[in-house]
Amino acid sequence: MNSFLLRQVARGVLPVAVLFAIYLLLRGHDAPGGGFVAGLVTSAAVVLHALANVAPSERARRPRVLGSVWLGLLVAAGTGLVAVAAGGPFLTHSHFDVGSGPATIHLSTTLLFDVGVFLVVVGSTITTLAAFAGGENPR
Amino acid sequence: MIGLAAALSGVLFACGLYLLLSRNLQRMAIGFLLLSNGINLFVLTSAGLPARAAPPLLVEGEGASRGPFADPLAQAFILTAIVIGLGMAAFLLALSTRHHDASGRDDVEGDDET
Amino acid sequence: MMDSLLVLIPVGLPLITAALLLPLTGRARLQQAAALVSGGVLLASAMLLCARTARGAILVLPLGGWSPRVGIVWVADALAAVMLLFVTIVSYATLLYAGGSLRGERERRYFYPLHQFLLVGVGGSIVTGDIFNLFVFFEVMLLASFALIALGGRARQVRMGVPYVIVNLVGSALFLAAVGAIYGAAGTVNMAELSLRAGGGGLPGVFWGATALVLIVFMVKTALFPVFAWLPDSYPEAPVTVNALFAGLLTKVGVYTLFRTIPLLGGTAPGGWLQPALVAIAATTMLVGVLGALGRSTIRGVLSFHIVSQVGYMIFGLALFTPLALAAGLFHTLHNMLAKTALIFAGGVAERICGSGKLYAMRGLARTEPWLAAGFFVAAMSLAGMPPLSGFWGKWFLVAGGLAADAPVATGISLLVGLFTLASMLKIWNAVFWGEPEGQRYPGRGRHHGMLGATLSLAAMTLLMGLFAAPMFSHLERVATQLLDVTPYVAAVRAAERREVHAEAP
Numbered sequence: 065m066n067s068f069l070l071r072q073v074a075r076g077v078l079p080v081a082v083l084f085a086i087y088l089l090l091r092g093h094d095a096p097g098g099g100f101v102a103g104l105v106t107s108a109a110v111v112l113h114a115l116a117n118v119a120p121s122e123r124a125r126r127p128r129v130l131g132s133v134w135l136g137l138l139v140a141a142g143t144g145l146v147a148v149a150a151g152g153p154f155l156t157h158s159h160f161d162v163g164s165g166p167a168t169i170h171l172s173t174t175l176l177f178d179v180g181v182f183l184v185v186v187g188s189t190i191t192t193l194a195a196f197a198g199g200e201n202p203r
Numbered sequence: 204m205i206g207l208a209a210a211l212s213g214v215l216f217a218c219g220l221y222l223l224l225s226r227n228l229q230r231m232a233i234g235f236l237l238l239s240n241g242i243n244l245f246v247l248t249s250a251g252l253p254a255r256a257a258p259p260l261l262v263e264g265e266g267a268s269r270g271p272f273a274d275p276l277a278q279a280f281i282l283t284a285i286v287i288g289l290g291m292a293a294f295l296l297a298l299s300t301r302h303h304d305a306s307g308r309d310d311v312e313g314d315d316e317t
Numbered sequence: 318m319m320d321s322l323l324v325l326i327p328v329g330l331p332l333i334t335a336a337l338l339l340p341l342t343g344r345a346r347l348q349q350a351a352a353l354v355s356g357g358v359l360l361a362s363a364m365l366l367c368a369r370t371a372r373g374a375i376l377v378l379p380l381g382g383w384s385p386r387v388g389i390v391w392v393a394d395a396l397a398a399v400m401l402l403f404v405t406i407v408s409y410a411t412l413l414y415a416g417g418s419l420r421g422e423r424e425r426r427y428f429y430p431l432h433q434f435l436l437v438g439v440g441g442s443i444v445t446g447d448i449f450n451l452f453v454f455f456e457v458m459l460l461a462s463f464a465l466i467a468l469g470g471r472a473r474q475v476r477m478g479v480p481y482v483i484v485n486l487v488g489s490a491l492f493l494a495a496v497g498a499i500y501g502a503a504g505t506v507n508m509a510e511l512s513l514r515a516g517g518g519g520l521p522g523v524f525w526g527a528t529a530l531v532l533i534v535f536m537v538k539t540a541l542f543p544v545f546a547w548l549p550d551s552y553p554e555a556p557v558t559v560n561a562l563f564a565g566l567l568t569k570v571g572v573y574t575l576f577r578t579i580p581l582l583g584g585t586a587p588g589g590w591l592q593p594a595l596v597a598i599a600a601t602t603m604l605v606g607v608l609g610a611l612g613r614s615t616i617r618g619v620l621s622f623h624i625v626s627q628v629g630y631m632i633f634g635l636a637l638f639t640p641l642a643l644a645a646g647l648f649h650t651l652h653n654m655l656a657k658t659a660l661i662f663a664g665g666v667a668e669r670i671c672g673s674g675k676l677y678a679m680r681g682l683a684r685t686e687p688w689l690a691a692g693f694f695v696a697a698m699s700l701a702g703m704p705p706l707s708g709f710w711g712k713w714f715l716v717a718g719g720l721a722a723d724a725p726v727a728t729g730i731s732l733l734v735g736l737f738t739l740a741s742m743l744k745i746w747n748a749v750f751w752g753e754p755e756g757q758r759y760p761g762r763g764r765h766h767g768m769l770g771a772t773l774s775l776a777a778m779t780l781l782m783g784l785f786a787a788p789m790f791s792h793l794e795r796v797a798t799q800l801l802d803v804t805p806y807v808a809a810v811r812a813a814e815r816r817e818v819h820a821e822a823p
Contacts, residue, residue: 100286137336156382192293196300223483231479235486242490246497276387277500280449284493287456291486294463298475298482306472311479 067116074109074116081109085182092178094170099178103185110186111193129187136183143177208248215241226310228299235295239288243281250277323369324378324393326362327401327440328454330355335433348429349416355433356409363402370395371792373799375809377446385810386505390446392810395796396647397443400573403654404439406778407565408432410771414662415558417765418669424468424556431468432562434461442570446810447507448531449496451574452489455538459485462567465559466551474554481551484544488537491530498527509810512581512803528582535578539571541632542602545625549609552621553674557665560617564624565658572631572650576643579635580800595636600727602629607737615674616664616745620657623700623741626734627653633727634715642718643797648790649711652782656699656708659775662768663693667749669762676748679756686763690750692772697746699779701739707782714790 085102092098147156159172215237222234253271259278303309334355341348370376375394379385393401412432419425438458445451463485466478500506502524503514514520515528533544540548548568552560579591606626613619631653634646664674666689671679683690699706712735719728763769782789799805 100282196296220487223487228479231483238487238490242494242497245494246500249497249501251501277497280493280497280500283449283453287453287460290460291456294460295482298463298467298479301467302472302475305475311476 070112070116074113078109078113081105085109089178089182090175093172093174099181100185102178103182104189106182107186107189107193110190114194129190132183132187133191136180136185136187138180139183140177140180143173143180146173204252204254205248208244208252212241212244212248215244228295228302228311229309232292232295232299236288236292239284239291243284243288246280246284247277250274320369320376321378323362323366324376324391324444326359327366327444328391328437330359330362331433331436331440335430335437338430338433342426342430345419345425345429346416349412352412352429352433353409356405356412359436360402360405360409363398363405366393366398367395367402370398371795373795373805375806377809377813379813385446385507385813386510389450390507390810390813391444392446392509392806393444394799394806394809395792396573396576396800399647399651399793399796400443400569401440403651404436404443404566404569407654407658407775408436408562410658410662410775411558411562411565413767414561414665414771416767418558418665418768419556421469427464427468428556428558431461431465435465435562435566437461439566439570443573446509447505448499448511448578449506452492452496455492456489458567458570459489462563465562466555468559469556477551477554481547484537484547488534492534495527495530495534498523499531502527507810508578508581509807512807513811515582531578532575535571535574536598537571538568539575539628539632540568540625541598541628542605542625545602545606545628548625549613549618549622552624553615553617557617557661557668560621561658561661561665564621564661565654568624568628569650569654572628572635575632576635576647576800581803581806592636592638595632596724596727599629599633599636600730602626602632603734604629604730607734607741610741611737611744614676616667616676616749617661617674619676619741619745620660620664623738624657626738627657627700629734630711630715630731633731634718637718637722637724638801639718639722640794640797640801642715642722643800644790644793645711645714645718647793647796648707648714648786651793652699652707652711652779655775655779655782656696656706659692659696659772659779660700662772662775663689663696664745666763666765666768666772667693670757670759671749672758676745679749679758680752681750681754682757683750684754685757685760688769688773689763692769692776693750694746695776695780696772697742699776699783701742702735703739705780705783707779707786710783710786710790 085105088097088105089099089102090097092102143157147158150156157173157177159170162171219234219236219238219241222230222237225231225234251274253273255271257272259272259275299309302311334352338348338351341351366376370393373395375392378391380389380391382388412429415428415432419428435458438454438456438461441454442451442458445454463478463482466481467475496506499511502521503511505511505514515524537544537547552563555563579595603626606622606624606629610619610622610626613622627649631646631650634642634644634649637643666686667679667682668674670682670686695706699708702708702712712731715731716728719725719731
């Protein structure tokens with residue numbers, strides 16, 4: 065798709081979408097959001113960007129993001145296994161409060177797990193959608 | 204609220220089933236998405252929709268005394284089902300592309316052999 | 318620790334193997350070797366599990382430390398163990414066979430990882446203790462099977478695969494809706510807890526309606542009359558290896574879930590209509606399946622339609638609800654997993670040699686390929702119920718169970734269907750193996766050690782199962798007794814809850 069309007073829109077949307085995804089990722093433990101939806105938002109923006117800016121013949125080339133699926137799985141499984149090593153059931157999470165008074169930040173290991181989910185979702189969604197965008201022979 | 208959700212889920216179900224019965228693979232994919240959304244809504248509804256329910260989070264010191272809260276297990280079911288539905292939808296779309304590549308058409312013709 | 322590992326391996330090991338196989342895409346031999354190693358470990362662990370549960374022990378693994386009412390538990394009892402053992406045997410034979418049978422780049426690239434994902438789904442459906450996870454593992458199994466059935470990517474394959482996909486998608490959707498309704502009505506989806514509540518009475522009608530829906534969905538997965546029509550057209554179109562894998566595993570998982578849930582939930586159903594209905598369904602399924610098979614004109618077409626008929630026998634055993642008949646149904650299920658897979662293996666090799674699966678397109682395979690013919694003959698006679706093969710004992714016990722449970726009509730039908738099955742097998746034998754050799758266009762193609770070895774070892778196993786029918790059957794009778802008396806199962810799952818709570822107290 066070679067459209068000036070789409071290119072401009074995609075250029076604007078990408079940073080905003082990524083920021084929004086980070087926001088969703090960070091608030092995900094206690095409020096609506098989380099790694100899954102953040103990953104979807106990011107990959108939607110990336111795919112829109114690709115549709116606008118990448119020539120059709122290039123799109124079928126397998127993007128090199130499958131590594132992020134592996135990394136994500138490793139991170140997510142790793143956070144679960146840390147709990148097992150500490151003697152709890154798989155995927156037990158710990159919470160910390162950093163700072164004091166009004167500047168307190170609530171942190172939890174679920175954030176790490178969510179980052180893992182985020183990486184898996186981004187990697188697999190972009191791979192799948194790129195396969196479709198190629199037209200011929202999705203692999 | 205429950206009546207509305209039940210009616211909506213019924214409508215989604217009916218539309219989804221109608222589209223699934225079509226011969227066109229892309230219509231089937233859309234039908235499946237509608238159907239799975241209808242089912243997810245149904246699961247959420249059947250676990251109960253208490254009015255003004257709080258999110259299922261326990262706040263330290265407050266205990267469980269904050270009145271009705273939404274059922275987290277039903278939400279976990281639905282979250283799982285959504286992810287599965289995503290995979291199924293991806294498969295259906297891949298199937299329709301492959302069918303289009305292999306036969307040059309969108310619809311699945313009837314059985315011409317037997 | 319050992320016990321938890323034994324319950325984890327049937328799901329965990331294939332999952333890890335699948336993840337390891339994915340980066341090896343394109344190196345089919347290496348993938349096959351890795352899958353065979355993993356399959357060997359799986360086989361060993363299934364044997365250990367059988368030994369561990371043989372005396373009635375029930376292993377329960379609560380995941381995540383929640384109480385079983387809301388959390389995930391995996392349970393392995395004697396039934397799950399013996400099913401897992403035969404699943405592993407069939408899947409191992411399929412891996413051996415796949416080396417020579419897969420055709421084309423796509424099949425070689427993607428078969429092995431998808432095979433492992435299918436195993437994850439099958440293993441998970443067997444060990445899961447709650448119906449929601451049963452749904453999840455069904456979906457894993459389905460997604461893998463969808464990809465496998467369309468693996469060749471030919472237009473005809475896709476076209477014949479579509480009914481399979483759509484019927485199973487709608488089935489799964491209804492299953493999820495029913496799970497939701499059951500959770501809403503009973504407050505849990507754990508099978509042991511549900512059994513307890515169902516037995517206690519006082520559950521609303523919604524619960525029983527949803528349970529009936531669940532049973533209907535299982536009937537779809539099992540391909541029982543009247544919801545079997547998705548099977549006979551789609552299976553023969555899949556690649557041979559995939560066809561054999563599905564014939565050996567998929568409908569049998571449906572059978573297993575019926576064996577698992579009906580004693581737990583249906584035994585206490587109001588009205589007492591379930592048992593006669595099941596007997597009628599089983600008898601009709603046997604008859605319709607065998608008659609449908611008579612009308613098919615390709616080797617694998619006939620064999621695939623026979624799956625439907627054989628499933629009827631298994632459910633007939635379940636429907637009678639006595640330990641004897643239940644054990645007979647189980648025996649028949651296990652026998653059928655071996656015999657049916659061997660038959661489709663042999664049919665696939667014949668198809669390769671002839672270049673077509675049509676009956677009467679070639680003749681005289683018994684002269685040119687005696688080993689293949691021997692494998693086919695043993696498995697076919699076993700399916701038709703000739704002594705001393707396993708199929709004979711399966712039918713023998715079923716007839717004994719049927720007469721003892723006072724169901725003469727259905728028992729008579731099962732004998733009649735046996736006769737038709739014999740006719741059907743002889744038809745394939747006459748059309749393909751008997752007579753002077755002719756029409757064998759690619760004679761060298763059948764001589765592959767993996768394909769022949771897999772066919773012959775499964776055929777040999779049905780012979781062994783026939784020769785050692787007595788000890789095997791007495792074990793299955795213990796399994797059936799354990800299955801019918803649900804109290805130990807329920808108690809074991811609930812004890813896991815108390816243990817967890819206790820462990821968390823300090």
